Amino acid sequence: MVAVRQLNKWFGDHHVLKDVDLEVAAGEVVVVVGPSGSGKSTLCRCLNRLEVAGQGSIDIDGRPLPAEGRELARLRADVGMVFQSFNLFGHRTVLENVMLGPTKVRRMSKSEARAEALALLDRVGIRDKADNYPAELSGGQQQRAAIARALAMHPKVMLFDEPTSALDPEMVNEVLDVMVSLAAEGMTMIVVTHEMGFARRAADRVIFMDDGRIVETGTPDEFFSAPRTERARDFLSKILPH
Amino acid sequence: MNALTGHLSELGHGVVTTVELTVVTTIAALLIGIIVAILRITPVPMLRGIGLVYVEVLQNLPLLALLVLFVFALPQIGITFPLFTSAAIVIACYEGAYMAEAIRAGINTVAVGQAEAARAIGLTFSQSLRHVILPQALRAVIQPIGNICIALLMNTSLAAAVGVVELTQAANNVNLVEAQPIEVFTGAGIAYMLMALIIGFTTGRLERKLAIVR
Numbered sequence: 001m002v003a004v005r006q007l008n009k010w011f012g013d014h015h016v017l018k019d020v021d022l023e024v025a026a027g028e029v030v031v032v033v034g035p036s037g038s039g040k041s042t043l044c045r046c047l048n049r050l051e052v053a054g055q056g057s058i059d060i061d062g063r064p065l066p067a068e069g070r071e072l073a074r075l076r077a078d079v080g081m082v083f084q085s086f087n088l089f090g091h092r093t094v095l096e097n098v099m100l101g102p103t104k105v106r107r108m109s110k111s112e113a114r115a116e117a118l119a120l121l122d123r124v125g126i127r128d129k130a131d132n133y134p135a136e137l138s139g140g141q142q143q144r145a146a147i148a149r150a151l152a153m154h155p156k157v158m159l160f161d162e163p164t165s166a167l168d169p170e171m172v173n174e175v176l177d178v179m180v181s182l183a184a185e186g187m188t189m190i191v192v193t194h195e196m197g198f199a200r201r202a203a204d205r206v207i208f209m210d211d212g213r214i215v216e217t218g219t220p221d222e223f224f225s226a227p228r229t230e231r232a233r234d235f236l237s238k239i240l241p242h
Numbered sequence: 243m244n245a246l247t248g249h250l251s252e253l254g255h256g257v258v259t260t261v262e263l264t265v266v267t268t269i270a271a272l273l274i275g276i277i278v279a280i281l282r283i284t285p286v287p288m289l290r291g292i293g294l295v296y297v298e299v300l301q302n303l304p305l306l307a308l309l310v311l312f313v314f315a316l317p318q319i320g321i322t323f324p325l326f327t328s329a330a331i332v333i334a335c336y337e338g339a340y341m342a343e344a345i346r347a348g349i350n351t352v353a354v355g356q357a358e359a360a361r362a363i364g365l366t367f368s369q370s371l372r373h374v375i376l377p378q379a380l381r382a383v384i385q386p387i388g389n390i391c392i393a394l395l396m397n398t399s400l401a402a403a404v405g406v407v408e409l410t411q412a413a414n415n416v417n418l419v420e421a422q423p424i425e426v427f428t429g430a431g432i433a434y435m436l437m438a439l440i441i442g443f444t445t446g447r448l449e450r451k452l453a454i455v456r
Contacts (some may be wrong), residue, residue, distance in 0.1 A: 024325075048362060050358055050361065057412065063280055068285070070366060072363065073365065073366045073369075074360060075365050076364045077363065078364075079362075081359075081362040085286075085355050087356060087358060087359035087360070089356060089360070089374050090356070090378060090454045090455070090456070091381065091454050099323050099372075100373060101363035101364060104373060105364040105365060135454075136456040146359075149363065150363070153363055224430075
């Protein structure tokens with residue numbers, strides 16, 4: 001579904017992604033972990049070209065990522081993205097946020113898009129907030145609305161860029177629960193997160209990044225109980241509870 | 243008071259012309275402002291350059307000079323418009339440069355994440371602008387746009403210099419007959435003030451009505 005080959009990216013002189021190779025199969029849930037500044041968010045953002053990689057190739061569903069233009073817009077419609085800071089459209093209600101993509105990009109009729117949006121909001125548990133503005137929702141509700149907005153496009157892949165990092169601790173689980181149920185339904189997901197619990201529960205594979213490289217990759221069991229590299233051991237010892 | 247009441251029809255025509263000129267040029271200036279602001283933020287360097295040159299040229303010349311140039315220079319190369327049209331075109335282009343800068347400032351207040359989210363759901367550049375960026379940008383600058391409208395209203399008096407009989411010119415004409423400058427121009431001033439107050443009141447209401455819940 002997603003194939004990344006020899007991806008390199010620089011911010012000025014700073015080499016943020018170094019020879020990254022990554023294959024994600026349809027239906028697979030890949031969790032990307034690693035210390036801040038290791039390049040995991042950048043990798044995630046390169047996958048729908050919010051960041052442009054310097055070298056290397058990215059294929060989504062067998063097709064190379066197009067350059068700017070309509071082609072790219074079409075591809076992005078197939079790749080859902082959930083941001084750390086939610087990024088709901090502030091001037092539109094939750095329902096309108098979810099309906100915007102289907103009506104403007106997919107040319108779906110208003111009534112059809114509305115019915116589907118309401119069903120999605122119901123699914124993420126905020127049907128009663130449909131007519132509220134994003135600022136009237138809690139962080140957890142906003143992030144669930146953002147997930148509904150991405151799902152409304154019927155994406156082939158979902159990218160999550162630290163979806164719970166901006167949330168108060170008591171709201172993290174309501175978002176993770178939605179993500180776990182998505183994973184269980186077979187959605188292809190790439191999740192950048194610090195939530196090791198989610199990685200254990202839902203990931204098929206954990207990827208550990210450090211200093212722009214993929215240092216280690218394995219099943220959650222392998223990675224958490226027996227990390228092979230010193231850097232992964234060091235990272236885990238710092239974040240896992242004692 | 244006779245100086246005013248004896249010439250209500252002339253002064254009334256002047257007011258109507260001023261209102262017409264203000265309304266027409268405000269709409270045109272807003273459209274020009276939106277287009278030029280978009281030019282200034284496109285990813286295409288050449289379009290950005292055109293937007294920049296437009297703003298710098300029009301903001302850095304006096305409106306009166308532009309009016310006189312347009313009305314007297316264009317006929318030399320065979321282009322003539324009715325005086326009202328000429329004045330409207332020049333004022334709209336001139337105020338459009340100010341509108342563009344205000345709107346661009348509004349676009350800059352919209353968080354980068356909004357544009358990223360718009361692109362991430364597959365909206366094209368123009369769709370993101372139309373449905374996500376501009377609606378929020380314009381809401382943020384309703385007040386500055388109102389101020390530009392008031393400045394525009396005052397600037398319509400310069401159209402008198404190229405023969406448009408708007409309120410200031412009408413007042414001037416009346417004064418030539420009556421020789422009562424204090425009465426006549428105080429009356430005209432009050433009329434301008436009322437029109438400006440209406441603009442200010444409208445923008446205030448619009449701003450409250452369209453405010454984004456934050």
